[in-house]
Amino acid sequence: MVVKIFNTLTRKREVFEPNTPGKVGMYVCGPTVYNYIHIGNARTFLSFDVMRRYLEWKGFEVEFVQNITDVDDKIINRANEEGVSPEEVSEKYTDAFQSQMERLGVKPPSVAPKATETIDEMIELIKDLERNGLAYKTPDGVYFSVRKFKEYGKLSRRDLEDMRAGERVDIDPNKEDPMDFALWKLAKPGEPKWPSPWGEGRPGWHIECSAMSLKFLGMSFDIHGGAQDLIFPHHENEVAQSEGATGRKPFVKYWAHGGLLNIDKEKMSKSLGNFTLLQAALKEWSANEIRMFMLGTHYRNPLDFTEKGLFEAKAKVERIETFIANLDFAISSESQRSAAISSEVNSINDRIKKRFIVAMDDDFNSAAALGVVFEHIREVNTLIIGGDEVPENDSLEATKEFLIDLLNNALGLSFMGPGEDAKFAPDDKEIKELLELREQARKEKDWNKADELRQKITDLGFELEDTPQGPRVKKIKS
Numbered sequence: 001m002v003v004k005i006f007n008t009l010t011r012k013r014e015v016f017e018p019n020t021p022g023k024v025g026m027y028v029c030g031p032t033v034y035n036y037i038h039i040g041n042a043r044t045f046l047s048f049d050v051m052r053r054y055l056e057w058k059g060f061e062v063e064f065v066q067n068i069t070d071v072d073d074k075i076i077n078r079a080n081e082e083g084v085s086p087e088e089v090s091e092k093y094t095d096a097f098q099s100q101m102e103r104l105g106v107k108p109p110s111v112a113p114k115a116t117e118t119i120d121e122m123i124e125l126i127k128d129l130e131r132n133g134l135a136y137k138t139p140d141g142v143y144f145s146v147r148k149f150k151e152y153g154k155l156s157r158r159d160l161e162d163m164r165a166g167e168r169v170d171i172d173p174n175k176e177d178p179m180d181f182a183l184w185k186l187a188k189p190g191e192p193k194w195p196s197p198w199g200e201g202r203p204g205w206h207i208e209c210s211a212m213s214l215k216f217l218g219m220s221f222d223i224h225g226g227a228q229d230l231i232f233p234h235h236e237n238e239v240a241q242s243e244g245a246t247g248r249k250p251f252v253k254y255w256a257h258g259g260l261l262n263i264d265k266e267k268m269s270k271s272l273g274n275f276t277l278l279q280a281a282l283k284e285w286s287a288n289e290i291r292m293f294m295l296g297t298h299y300r301n302p303l304d305f306t307e308k309g310l311f312e313a314k315a316k317v318e319r320i321e322t323f324i325a326n327l328d329f330a331i332s333s334e335s336q337r338s339a340a341i342s343s344e345v346n347s348i349n350d351r352i353k354k355r356f357i358v359a360m361d362d363d364f365n366s367a368a369a370l371g372v373v374f375e376h377i378r379e380v381n382t383l384i385i386g387g388d389e390v391p392e393n394d395s396l397e398a399t400k401e402f403l404i405d406l407l408n409n410a411l412g413l414s415f416m417g418p419g420e421d422a423k424f425a426p427d428d429k430e431i432k433e434l435l436e437l438r439e440q441a442r443k444e445k446d447w448n449k450a451d452e453l454r455q456k457i458t459d460l461g462f463e464l465e466d467t468p469q470g471p472r473v474k475k476i477k478s
């Protein structure tokens with residue numbers, strides 16, 4: 001079974017064939033660390049986390065590079081506003097970014113280069129562009145000459161003439177073309193700066209990603225990801241710089257772009273002021289709930305951030321937790337075991353796994369894959385609850401392991417693994433005694449006493465349910 005991936009460059013779903021069989025080089029544009037990230041940014045990082053995890057789950061070795069843009073106008077402005085140094089600003093928000101990604105369950109990149117640690121490579125790249133006649137100097141910096149790069153516009157499918165017509169009057173008369181963009185900006189007083197052949201200054205944003213991806217993944221690599229709003233100009237410019245400097249094509253084999261997160265059908269953005277910070281969302285919702293919410297929509301589609309959607313995701317997370325608890329309960333129950341039911345469960349597992357793979361192979365369709373998971377839960381649930389017989393423990397344990405492997409390893413959700421404590425409390429001594437006393441009371445038809453004991457169990461934070469296989473208790477979530 002092969003993975004198919006939608007390639008923005010060709011606007012087609014293509015069979016995924018990495019340059020080196022079994023190995024994947026992947027780059028995703030990281031944050032500019034001048035502020036806390038909002039949940040729309042988080043969606044992008046989460047989508048590519050799932051793409052990476054799924055490829056790893058399928059056996060690919062993924063080298064995942066994500067930059068930290070720690071030198072930028074926005075950082076300088078922020079530092080001036082707060083009266084601190086740009087380094088203080090970037091360190092603060094880099095730490096915040098990394099710890100929030102960890103809380104969200106996003107795997108750390110294989111390499112997370114900082115722009116300020118890659119300045120030498122950027123300068124070399126600009127020198128190559130100059131040598132190839134694609135860059136020129138002006139009084140305030142060095143610019144890329146878009147009209148000299150014949151294929152400019154090929155990723156975003158924009159025509160240079162149309163772009164120019166749509167451009168507002170450019171205030172910089174030193175540029176050869178209004179669409180030319182800065183590779184190197186000469187420093188103004190008080191700004192962070194590095195020495196260069198063109199004078200002290202700092203890199204432009206676009207050259208940072210070209211330099212960092214080339215440094216860690218080589219001149220041609222497999223997947224470059226980012227949000228859709230980066231296609232132009234950022235990624236278009238990365239293509240022009242990287243291919244213009246190295247002469248190697250394609251710079252990136254598959255361009256993957258994530259859909260935006262909207263609020264009331266409008267893009268969530270810092271400039272529009274309609275954003276929810278990731279850290280605020282993580283106070284209200286668990287990482288599992290946020291991930292479940294995001295994965296319910298294909299990564300390329302727009303997604304509306306709504307409370308209703310998050311409550312639905314919460315209910316889905318609970319459905320899975322209950323199912324895992326049902327499996328644990330069946331494992332520990334004294335019900336009759338049935339080989340026939342076991343083999344039925346095993347064949348459901350096989351069928352579901354195949355369909356899960358088909359869904360995810362189809363351009364990482366997590367929404368369809370989750371649909372398959374809930375179908376599995378429905379089918380197996382009917383075989384383990386309510387009947388006189390349950391599957392054998394081998395089959396129940398395999399089911400639990402199978403489901404957790406899909407959810408945790410392929411999708412990055414986090415449900416308890418085999419051997420971890422179940423949410424049920426059969427081991428809690430006090431609860432066990434109360435349960436036995438209550439069973440005794442029920443046998444003696446002392447309903448008042450039975451009710452009293454049930455209340456005691458509830459007061460201790462457990463929910464009691466009478467099932468055909470006996471009473472079961474579940475910890476009530478706080």
Ligand SMILES: [Zn+2]
Pocket residue numbers: 028029030209234
């Ligand atoms: Zn980038």
